Amino acid sequence: MSRQVIIVSSSPRKNGNSVILAEQAAAGARAAGAKVEIIDLANLTLAPCNGCEACQSATSVDCVIDDDLTSLMPRIRRADALLLAGPVYWFTFAAQTKMFIDRVFFALHGPEGHALKGRPLGLLMTYGDTDPYTSGAVNALRSFQDMCRFIDAPVAGFVYGSGTEAGDIQKQPALLKQAYELGERLGT
Numbered sequence: 001m002s003r004q005v006i007i008v009s010s011s012p013r014k015n016g017n018s019v020i021l022a023e024q025a026a027a028g029a030r031a032a033g034a035k036v037e038i039i040d041l042a043n044l045t046l047a048p049c050n051g052c053e054a055c056q057s058a059t060s061v062d063c064v065i066d067d068d069l070t071s072l073m074p075r076i077r078r079a080d081a082l083l084l085a086g087p088v089y090w091f092t093f094a095a096q097t098k099m100f101i102d103r104v105f106f107a108l109h110g111p112e113g114h115a116l117k118g119r120p121l122g123l124l125m126t127y128g129d130t131d132p133y134t135s136g137a138v139n140a141l142r143s144f145q146d147m148c149r150f151i152d153a154p155v156a157g158f159v160y161g162s163g164t165e166a167g168d169i170q171k172q173p174a175l176l177k178q179a180y181e182l183g184e185r186l187g188t
């Protein structure tokens with residue numbers, strides 16, 4: 001059976017730079033034979049985690065908040081690999097990405113470990129600065145490493161680069177190739 005790769009894209013911009021990286025990764029994963037679903041958070045209505053921790057009780061499955069993430073959670077549980085794609089906002093993940101992480105990563109953490117334990121996870125990030133340190137991208141990369149360590153999931157790779165206007169990233173073929181190759185690895 002082919003592998004299921006889910007890519008969660010959080011840019012609110014049409015033709016956003018991180019969206020372009022997400023599409024490249026999707027193309028690579030499909031070329032490797034995987035089934036790929038791109039989830040565009042900008043098209044979903046989702047609320048922030050309310051801290052109720054109902055998802056951590058032995059009887060609860062997933063999150064009690066009923067919104068567009070409700071039907072998504074079981075699909076993420078079944079994914080063989082997960083990629084998060086999004087912009088740097090204010091020196092770390094954009095709020096859209098963080099909201100997804102808070103809700104989904106917490107809900108999928110149960111008494112027997114995390115649903116994504118052992119599944120490769122990757123991160124695609126774009127930022128306006130020319131440097132991953134001064135842009136704040138490194139803060140997101142470090143948080144992502146901590147998340148993966150905490151849930152016991154291997155980091156499949158990071159692809160990150162600079163672009164200001166939507167579509168700028170198209171001028172960096174080497175970066176597009178990196179995203180494609182990360183997708184290929186996740187899809188194999």
Ligand SMILES: Cc1cc2nc3c(=O)[nH]c(=O)nc-3n(C[C@H](O)[C@H](O)[C@H](O)COP(=O)(O)O)c2cc1C
Nearest residue numbers: 011016017018087088089090091126127128129135
């Ligand atoms: C609200 C906001 C905050 C931003 N904060 C940063 C930042 O802290 N560091 C940075 O390098 N770029 C920052 N940027 C620029 C974006 O990260 C950059 O344009 C990125 O390529 C957008 O990705 P997208 O096209 O996929 O949405 C910010 C942009 C916005 C709209």
